[in-house]
Amino acid sequence: MSERQSIESYIDQHFSETLKDIQKIIQIKTVKEESTPGAPFGLGLKKGLEETLEIGKKLGFKTVNLDNYVGYAEFGEGDEYIGILGHIDVVPEGDHLKWDVNPYSGEIKDKFMISRGALDNKGPIISALYAMKALKESVPNFKKRVRIIFGTNEESGDEDMKYYLSKEQPPKYAFTPDGQFPVVFSEKGIYTFSYGIKFDKKETSILDIEGGTKSNVVPEIAKVILKKELYSKVLEEIENLGETPSEFEVLKRDGNIEVICKGIPAHASSPQRGVNPINWLFKLLNRVISKNDSMKKFIEFMSEVVGITTDGSGLEIKTINDETGDLTISCGIVKISTENDDILVKAKFNIRYPVNTSEKNLDEKLNETGKKSDVIFFKENHNAPLYFPKDSPLVKKLQKVFKDVTKREDQPVALGGGTYAKLMPNTVAFGPNFKEFKGNPHGFNEKMDIEMLKQGMIMYALGVLELSK
Incomplete structure (x- = not known):
């Protein structure tokens, strides 16, 4: 034998x-x-x-x-x-x-x-x-x-x-x-980072926002707590969004309203196989939240610059590589946190990038893009390709x-x-x-x-x- x-x-x-x-x-x-x-x-x-x-x-x-x-x-x-x-x-x-x-x-x-x-x-x-x-x-x-x-x-x-x-x-x-x-x-390569912004709790209609637990997972759910007077506006803008790959649920709770966005989870290495509820929640919020809201600048950035694509094009980091596959990006976590007595809303991202871009290029592009919108860039972990x-x-x-x-x-x-x-x-x-x-x-x-x-x-x-x- x-x-x-x-x-x-x-x-x-x-x-x-x-x-x-x-x-x-x-x-x-x-x-x-x-x-x-x-x-x-x-x-x-x-x-x-x-x-x-x-x-x-x-x-x-x-x-x-x-x-x-x-x-x-x-x-x-x-x-x-x-x-x-x-x-x-x-x-x-x-x-x-x-x-x-x-x-x-x-x-x-x-x-x-x-x-x-x-x-x-x-x-x-x-x-x-x-x-x-x-x-x-x-x-x-x-x-x-x-x-x-x-x-x-x-x-x-x-x-x-x-x-x-x-x-x-x-x-x-x-x-x-x-x-x-x-x-x-x-x-x-794997590159994780966050974008965030300081905001005034007294000058926003958003009482809380959260979604995801791991940066390397497209989450299943993202949700936001809003002041009750936005109830009709939320329902109206969900209708105006039309048919989306995500699902929205609106609940009245404790005198406020909770909006739940449901997506489809996936591995961050192939985010295109899922549906990211964080991205779609920000799309909705950009239609709902007024321009004088202290969180509006971040909402606009997430909705219009980050967007719903997974190729990094909105952040000017799109990279194509026929041999090893193209760059992908996924938002895995959003939450409100307190850092050094400042209240911030932060979104954490996971990038997978091929050998024809670099850590340095991502550092520069992501920081520059954030500055254009007055959004703070936080670099976190990096593993080279x-x-x-x-x-x-x-x-x-x-x-x-x-x-x-x-x-x-x-x-x-x-x-x-x-x-x-x-x-x-x-x-x-x-x-x-x-x-x-x-x-x-x-x-x-x-x-x-x-x-x-x-x-x-x-x-x-x-x-x-x-x-x-």
């Missing part, structure tokens, strides 16, 4: 066990929470990491927990190691009523596992752990050191991998099953495995989504799904095709084998 046949046989025999352990980790809610002693990202993530490492121990791997920031399971020998990186943190699940199953059940229906984390990224990284067990058991002369790394902060800042690199050496080669098959040779030549050893070896296993001719791909590959040297994304599969990460009914998951396991095992040569 060949090495590949032995690996496939082991995966087949232990696949039900793999699925059960994926479900076990999915059933732990691992959304980032307030830091507590010993739990930098909350108790749910601490428990999730501990249980994941227990699975590694059960499979016979050496496990290490780096202060609940990140953990790993490893086997083999040598100074250098090959790594597989994934994350067990997830974004919030949203309205449970919009899911076909309990979002933390791991339920399998029609050969799909449907749950938050099934695709992004618990399913793939736990399956990779079992794929390494298959490699270890099926190829007994394989002695290279392999490490499966479990992050806990990929969705909210990547502090986990920064902590890892402060404690451990980077891998010789690595991949993360958090992108797409075949090999992801390029990832767009990732780019590996298609003929680099890491890309070529994994591409070979993909073609050998699938018999497909897909070429290496570029993605807008950001992965750990941006932070970890010598790393690309590889898997977990084919380009035609739409698993709806960050949305309702996130799912993973379990046959695709199994085929991915074969490629992870053979990929490590190939990278070790």
Whole structure:
């Protein structure tokens, strides 16, 4: 029996066990929470990491927990190691009523596992752990050191991998099953920033406004509390907007009115697949709020300059790239906050940009555009684009495995989504799904095709084998 046949046989025999352990980790809610002693990202993530490492121990791997920031399971020998990186943190699940199953059940229906984390990224990284067990058991002369790394902060800042690199050496080669098959040779840069404006609470008809919780998610809902005298005007302007892809609901509450705008959530790397309720709420407010309102300047800016497009054209940052994909922008959060005794309304944005623009260009353009409208620009986080030549050893070896296993001719791909590959040297994304599969990460009914998951396991095992040569 060949090495590949032995690996496939082991995966087949232990696949039900793999699925059960994926479900076990999915059933732990691992959304980032307030830091507590010993739990930098909350108790749910601490428990999730501990249980994941227990699975590694059960499979016979050496496990290490780096202060609940990140953990790993490893086997083999040598100074250098090959790594597989994934994350067990997830974004919030949203309205449970919009899911076909309990979002933390791991339920399998029609050969799909449907749950938050099934695709992004618990399913793939736990399956990779079992794929390494298959490699270890099926190829007994394989002695290279392999490490499966479990992050806990990929969705909210990547502090986990920064902590890892402060404690451990980077891998010789690595991949993360958090992108797409075949090999992801390029990832767009990620740039987050906010626009805001100070306003006088006594001189506005807006009592509160909020929408979204994560900058990397197109939110489902945005809402505003307005003074009651605007009730008729709101209803009139909703009618004047005509047919829109968003839905508005107007409620009378506590002597005021609440306007709720409902959109369609999506991942910020592909905001065009969703409908952003924040953008549409500002479109409505621009028709409703008077010119002497202290928040009007910001409302006009959001409605007329930012607009409803996702290509950045209103902010003069539109960038086209045929090889890696164009720039996209999404507004993920809007809220009122107090900073240094000033009251501000702020909107937080997430940009995914290709290699033919730059951090410096975005800094200058966004600041300049804000100044034109007397809006304050706040730069926040930045991760530079990732780019590996298609003929680099890491890309070529994994591409070979993909073609050998699938018999497909897909070429290496570029993605807008950001992965750990941006932070970890010598790393690309590889898997977990084919380009035609739409698993709806960050949305309702996130799912993973379990046959695709199994085929991915074969490629992870053979990929490590190939990278070790």
